[in-house]
Amino acid sequence: MGRCPGCHSWNSFVENTVAAAPSRTSLRENPPQELSQVAAGLSDRLPLPLAELNRVLGGGVVSGSLVLIGGDPGIGKSTLLLQVSALVAQAKGKVAYVSGEETLPQIRLRAERLGVKGEGLYLLAETELDVILSQLEGLSPSLAIIDSIQAVYLPELDTAAGSITQVRECTQRLMHWAKQNSVPVFIAGHVTKDGAIAGPRVLEHIVDVVLYLEGEAFSPYRVLRGVKNRFGSTNEVGVFEMKEHGLVEVDNPSLAFLSQRQAEAIGSAVVPTLEGTRPLLVEIQALTTPTAFGLPRRTANGVDFNRLLLITAVLTKRLGLKLASQDIIVNVTGGLRIEEPAADLGIALAIASSFRDVGVDPHLVAVGEVGLSGELRTVSQLERRVAEAARLGFSRCLVPKTAGKLSAPKKIELIPVGTLREAVGVGLRKVRNPSP
Ligand code: TYD
Ligand code: MG
Numbered sequence: 001m002g003r004c005p006g007c008h009s010w011n012s013f014v015e016n017t018v019a020a021a022p023s024r025t026s027l028r029e030n031p032p033q034e035l036s037q038v039a040a041g042l043s044d045r046l047p048l049p050l051a052e053l054n055r056v057l058g059g060g061v062v063s064g065s066l067v068l069i070g071g072d073p074g075i076g077k078s079t080l081l082l083q084v085s086a087l088v089a090q091a092k093g094k095v096a097y098v099s100g101e102e103t104l105p106q107i108r109l110r111a112e113r114l115g116v117k118g119e120g121l122y123l124l125a126e127t128e129l130d131v132i133l134s135q136l137e138g139l140s141p142s143l144a145i146i147d148s149i150q151a152v153y154l155p156e157l158d159t160a161a162g163s164i165t166q167v168r169e170c171t172q173r174l175m176h177w178a179k180q181n182s183v184p185v186f187i188a189g190h191v192t193k194d195g196a197i198a199g200p201r202v203l204e205h206i207v208d209v210v211l212y213l214e215g216e217a218f219s220p221y222r223v224l225r226g227v228k229n230r231f232g233s234t235n236e237v238g239v240f241e242m243k244e245h246g247l248v249e250v251d252n253p254s255l256a257f258l259s260q261r262q263a264e265a266i267g268s269a270v271v272p273t274l275e276g277t278r279p280l281l282v283e284i285q286a287l288t289t290p291t292a293f294g295l296p297r298r299t300a301n302g303v304d305f306n307r308l309l310l311i312t313a314v315l316t317k318r319l320g321l322k323l324a325s326q327d328i329i330v331n332v333t334g335g336l337r338i339e340e341p342a343a344d345l346g347i348a349l350a351i352a353s354s355f356r357d358v359g360v361d362p363h364l365v366a367v368g369e370v371g372l373s374g375e376l377r378t379v380s381q382l383e384r385r386v387a388e389a390a391r392l393g394f395s396r397c398l399v400p401k402t403a404g405k406l407s408a409p410k411k412i413e414l415i416p417v418g419t420l421r422e423a424v425g426v427g428l429r430k431v432r433n434p435s436p
Helices: 049-057 075-094 104-114 129-139 164-179 253-258 304-318 341-357 381-390 420-428
Strands: 066-071 097-098 121-125 142-149 185-190 209-216 221-229 236-242 246-249 268-275 280-288 298-301 326-332 364-366 398-399 411-417
Touching: 049 209, 049 221, 049 236, 066 075, 066 164, 066 420, 075 097, 075 104, 075 121, 075 142, 075 185, 075 246, 097 104, 097 129, 104 121, 104 164, 121 129, 129 164, 142 209, 142 381, 164 185, 185 398, 236 253, 268 341, 268 381, 280 381, 298 304, 298 364, 304 326, 304 420, 341 364, 341 398, 341 420, 364 420, 411 420
Parallel strands: 066 185, 066 209, 097 121, 097 142, 142 185, 268 364, 298 326, 364 398, 398 411
Antiparallel strands: 209 221, 221 236, 236 246, 268 280, 280 326
């Protein structure tokens, strides 16, 4: 059918072949068990020799689990997986790395670049899943990698590799194999530009763990984020930096993200955000310039566009800043994305600072959600955020008054503020105040 009779879009039909289910030898082989009688298996975790990855997985990879690592092409999935493979091979013995995208010499070249020696690391360049599984069977590795799920296929399915049917069916087979053999399996999956089709999204409900490797192409930082985890929390992130010789763990991300900050800069504010349970200090920059052709433009890089509009509206209405004739660009440095409203106050400060051409106190961080009447609302885990700011040497922190009594390290002064107006009054460095 060319056109969908439901939504009237053209060429939106996707062929979906259903493969025969694996046959059951006996229909009675799997009776229900009382919960208290169930053995608590599956909990043996293989700790990975890469702390940031361990953190995101919740302390290691569970045996027999299927872990999807999704991300844009070129973001570093293969690099990460090859590094993990080599490290695990060194520590635990055999690892199988199956590549459907690169030839063995190509992988070898990459391995050389990464400084990977590769004892115990077995490479297989193959795309037919049945062949892959039977080879894995023979090798019985302690960890298997499939790079990528879009490249492997089952010939009996009659559709091209990477199609929704193939990707789904192959993932199910791999899941089955992982569980049967108690071997953890990592699969890489590309996120396609227009989102869903045959990308990792269709697999999220099948696999045990979904991690996304994110970052901007121009920035060296990569954030590995847990999206689903059947064996732990999805609150954790791992931070890496892409270098000449592969991905390097960043164990002090706040410091890394702030390293290029100019203390004197106008239109820059530091915000203690929370990535999962991990406090992370980031710099938010704003630039306001007079609008050239009547219609003011707003650009949000790394922050939510609608929140930028909201904050701009509040600054206009409650503080009287004439932003209606200004273009506004907001940028989170390091290529990070900040979704939480806790960054509102920082965004507002950066915009006000640029508009008034007055710097923000360089020793100050700001946290709080901005409400429509210009009030500041409290955010979660304020004390952890403040502690991280203190750890990095900041001496003042704007916090919402409604947060009530907070305990904080001695080195940092908490400044409770009730409204955005008040916060901007305190946060923008007075011109007569000499810079520290
Ligand atoms: P890759 O792991 O191939 O991405 P994916 O598998 O997600 O498609 O990453 C490729 C990019 O990483 C490529 O643009 C070059 C860069 N890179 C480095 O900067 N340093 C390195 O050591 C390696 C191996 C790659
Ligand atoms: Mg790749």
